[in-house]
Amino acid sequence: MSGSTSIVIFGASGDLNHRKLLPALFNLYRKKRIPENFQILGFATRDWDDHKFRTEMEAAAVQFCTFDYSYDEWLDFSEHLYYMSGNFTNPDDFEVLADRLQQLESGPSDRMFYLASAPRFFLPIVQELGRLGLVDEAEGKRRVVVEKPIGTDLASAHALNEGLSQVLKEEQIFRIDHYLGKESVQNLLVFRFANAIFEPIWNRNYIDHVQITVAEEVGVAHRAGYYDNVGVLRDMFQNHLIQLVSLVAMEPPANFEADSIRDEKVKVLRSIRPITIDEIATETVRGQYRGYCESPGVAERSQTETFAALRLYIDNWRWQDVPFYLRSGKKLAEKCTEIAIQFKCPPVQMFPLPQDFEMTANILGMCIQPDEGIHLKFEAKVPDTAAETRSVDMEFHYRDSFGETSIPEAYERLCLDALQGDATLFTRAGAAELSWKFIDPILEAWKSPNGPPLTSYEPGSWGPDEAHEFLSSEGRWWIRTCGDHAVQVIDPLKK
Numbered sequence: 001m002s003g004s005t006s007i008v009i010f011g012a013s014g015d016l017n018h019r020k021l022l023p024a025l026f027n028l029y030r031k032k033r034i035p036e037n038f039q040i041l042g043f044a045t046r047d048w049d050d051h052k053f054r055t056e057m058e059a060a061a062v063q064f065c066t067f068d069y070s071y072d073e074w075l076d077f078s079e080h081l082y083y084m085s086g087n088f089t090n091p092d093d094f095e096v097l098a099d100r101l102q103q104l105e106s107g108p109s110d111r112m113f114y115l116a117s118a119p120r121f122f123l124p125i126v127q128e129l130g131r132l133g134l135v136d137e138a139e140g141k142r143r144v145v146v147e148k149p150i151g152t153d154l155a156s157a158h159a160l161n162e163g164l165s166q167v168l169k170e171e172q173i174f175r176i177d178h179y180l181g182k183e184s185v186q187n188l189l190v191f192r193f194a195n196a197i198f199e200p201i202w203n204r205n206y207i208d209h210v211q212i213t214v215a216e217e218v219g220v221a222h223r224a225g226y227y228d229n230v231g232v233l234r235d236m237f238q239n240h241l242i243q244l245v246s247l248v249a250m251e252p253p254a255n256f257e258a259d260s261i262r263d264e265k266v267k268v269l270r271s272i273r274p275i276t277i278d279e280i281a282t283e284t285v286r287g288q289y290r291g292y293c294e295s296p297g298v299a300e301r302s303q304t305e306t307f308a309a310l311r312l313y314i315d316n317w318r319w320q321d322v323p324f325y326l327r328s329g330k331k332l333a334e335k336c337t338e339i340a341i342q343f344k345c346p347p348v349q350m351f352p353l354p355q356d357f358e359m360t361a362n363i364l365g366m367c368i369q370p371d372e373g374i375h376l377k378f379e380a381k382v383p384d385t386a387a388e389t390r391s392v393d394m395e396f397h398y399r400d401s402f403g404e405t406s407i408p409e410a411y412e413r414l415c416l417d418a419l420q421g422d423a424t425l426f427t428r429a430g431a432a433e434l435s436w437k438f439i440d441p442i443l444e445a446w447k448s449p450n451g452p453p454l455t456s457y458e459p460g461s462w463g464p465d466e467a468h469e470f471l472s473s474e475g476r477w478w479i480r481t482c483g484d485h486a487v488q489v490i491d492p493l494k495k
C-alpha cells in the first residue's frame, strides 16, 4: 500500500506547465480526484525556491484556470507544491531529486514523472531516473508521461522508443496526444459503439467519403523557430489527424480496455495505403500562408508548409476505396477541428429538383472544437410545396445538454488517467511509429521534383486554391459543420 503520490514535473517553469498542467492538477484536486496525500515537485533550471514556485503557479492558476478560481482552495492546494532547481544534463541534480523525493514522501509511494521538457531531454531524463532506481516498481507504481513530439521521423521515434524501453516497461510509458483527452474525441467511441443505429452504416456501402479538418487561426507566433523546422505535416498530421482517422475507422474493440482499443487503432494504421512518390502530386497539397517568411525566426526563403491536405485510403473490408480527406493549416479563416462523414446519395431521385441542383447527401458532422457537438444533416420536405426538399440540421451541443462548465480540459483527463495507470488515451510505441511510416515518405517525396509545388494562400482564407480543386475535381467540396455553420457545404467560389 503506497503512502503518498509524487508528481514530478520536469520543465516546471515552462509554458506547458503554466497554461495546462498546473491548472489541470489544481482542478483535479478541487474535484478530489487525486489521492489526498500527494506532492508536486517542479524541476527546472530557474533559480526558484518552493515559495517562488507557489507564487508563480498561483499567477498561472489565476490566468489560465477555466473554472472559478478560489483563493482558499488555491492555498490548500499550493501547500503540496515544491520546487528544485536543477539541470537535466547534470547527474548530481538527479541525486538531489532522489533525496528530495525521499524527504517529501511518507514511506513507499507512487510516482508520476511528467516530461514537460524539450524532446531532446526525454531520454537523458529517463536514463537518469533509471540509473538511480527512481522508476523501479518495488515500492509503488512508477509512470512516465512523455509529451509530444515522439520523434521527428520514423528513425528518431524508433530510437526514442528503444531508449525508453531500456529503462521502462511499455505499461509505464504514457505518450500524450492531448487531442485524445478532449471529451468530444472520446465521444467518438461512445457515439459509434454505445449506439446501435450508426454502426451498420459505418462502412463503404453507405459512406461516400470522410473529411477531417484541423484549422488554426493563429500563425506561428513565438513558435516560429521550432515550427520552421517542423511544418504542419509533422506538427498536426502525424499525431492528431492520424489519431482521429484511427478512431473514426477502427473496428469495435472487444471491450473498453486500453489494449483492446489500442489494438484496433493499430490495425487501422497498418491498413493505411502508403502514398507513393508517383502519387504525391495528385494525393497531396502543400501551402504556406503569405507573409510566413517575414515572421521573426523563419528562414528567408523557407519551404516549410503551414498548410497541407491529403487523401488517404484504408485498405480493409470496411473502408476499401472510401477516400479520407485530411487538411490542416495555420492562419486559416477559423479555429476549428471537425470530422465530416458524407453518406452516399439515395440510389433513386424520387423528388423533383430545381434545374442545376444535385441531390444532397446526408452529412454527419462531429465537432471536436470549439463548439463540441454533433450535427446531422438530412433532407426534409418544405411545407406548402408539392415535394420540394431542403437540407435541415439536427444538432447536439455539449454545452446545451451538459452545461458550459461540464467539459474538462484535455490535460485534466490525461493527468488523471496517467495517475491511475489507464493507458486507453495514450499512444503505444508501435502506433507512433506506424504513423511516421505513413508520413515519412510524404515528407521525402515533397523534397523531390515530383512533389507538388509549395502553393501560397491568403491569411484568413481556407487555404490554397489547389486544396479546393483537389476535391472539386472529384465533384466534392470541403464541408464545414461547426458552430454557426451548422453543416454547411462551402461553395468553392465563396471560400
Ligand SMILES: NC(=O)c1ccc[n+]([C@@H]2O[C@H](COP(=O)([O-])OP(=O)(O)OC[C@H]3O[C@@H](n4cnc5c(N)ncnc54)[C@H](OP(=O)(O)O)[C@@H]3O)[C@@H](O)[C@H]2O)c1
Binding pocket: 010, 011, 012, 013, 014, 015, 016, 017, 019, 020, 043, 044, 045, 046, 086, 087, 088, 089, 115, 116, 117, 118, 119, 147, 148, 149
Ligand atoms: N506549451 C504548450 O502548449 C505545449 C503543448 C503541447 C505539447 N508541448 C510539449 O511540452 C514540452 C514543453 O513545452 P513548453 O512549451 O512548456 O516549453 P518551454 O516553455 O520552453 O519550457 C521548457 C522547460 O524546460 C526547462 N529546461 C530547459 N532546459 C533545461 C535543462 N537543461 N535543465 C532543466 N530544465 C530545463 C525550462 O526551464 P528554465 O526555463 O527554468 O530553464 C522550462 O521549464 C515540449 O515537448 C512541447 O512539445 C507543449
